[in-house]
Amino acid sequence: MNNYELMxxxxxxxxxxxxxxxxxxxxxxxxxxxxxxxxxNPWGLKxxxxxxxxxxxxxxxxxxxxxxxxxxxxxxxxxxxxxxVLRHLATKLDKYAVExxxxxxxxxxxxxxxxxxx
Numbered sequence: 627m628n629n630y631e632l633m634x635x636x637x638x639x640x641x642x643x644x645x646x647x648x649x650x651x652x653x654x655x656x657x658x659x660x661x662x663x664x665x666x667n668p669w670g671l672k673x674x675x676x677x678x679x680x681x682x683x684x685x686x687x688x689x690x691x692x693x694x695x696x697x698x699x700x701x702x703x704x705x706x707x708x709x710x711v712l713r714h715l716a717t718k719l720d721k722y723a724v725e726x727x728x729x730x731x732x733x734x735x736x737x738x739x740x741x742x743x744x
Contacts, residue, residue, distance in 0.1 A: 628692065628719075630698070630716055631716070632688070633686065635684040635686055635687075635711070635712045637679075638671060640685060640710055649668065649689075656701075659694070663691050665689070668686070668688075669686035669688065671686075678713060702716070
C-alpha cells in the first residue's frame with residue numbers, strides 16, 4: 627500500500643450537492659479497490675491561474691489516501707471520463723510528506739508557518 631494525495635479541480639457550475647456527490651464517488655472508488663481515505667479537504671471555489679475550458683474558477687478538492695499501486699490507472703481513467711473534472715493531479719507521498727501532513731492536520735508546528743507580529 628502506497629500513500630497518495632489527489633487534487634481535483636471540478637467545474638464551478640456544480641451545485642453543493644453535486645460537488646459532495648462527486649467527492650463521495652471518488653472516495654468510494656478508493657475504498658472499493660482496497661484503499662483507505664486518510665484525510666479529505668474540500669477547498670471550495672478558487673480562482674484559476676489561467677482559464678481552463680473558458681472557466682476562470684474551479685471547485686478544488688484534496689484527498690489523501692492509501693491504495694495499491696495498480697489502482698492509479700483505474701483512478702486516472704475515471705477522472706478523465708468525468709466531464710465535471712477540469713484537472714487532476716495524483717502524487718505519491720514519501721514518508722516525510724506523510725509525516726508532515728499528519729503534523730499539519732494535528733496542529734503541531736511544522737516549522738513552515740509564517741511569523742505573526744504582535
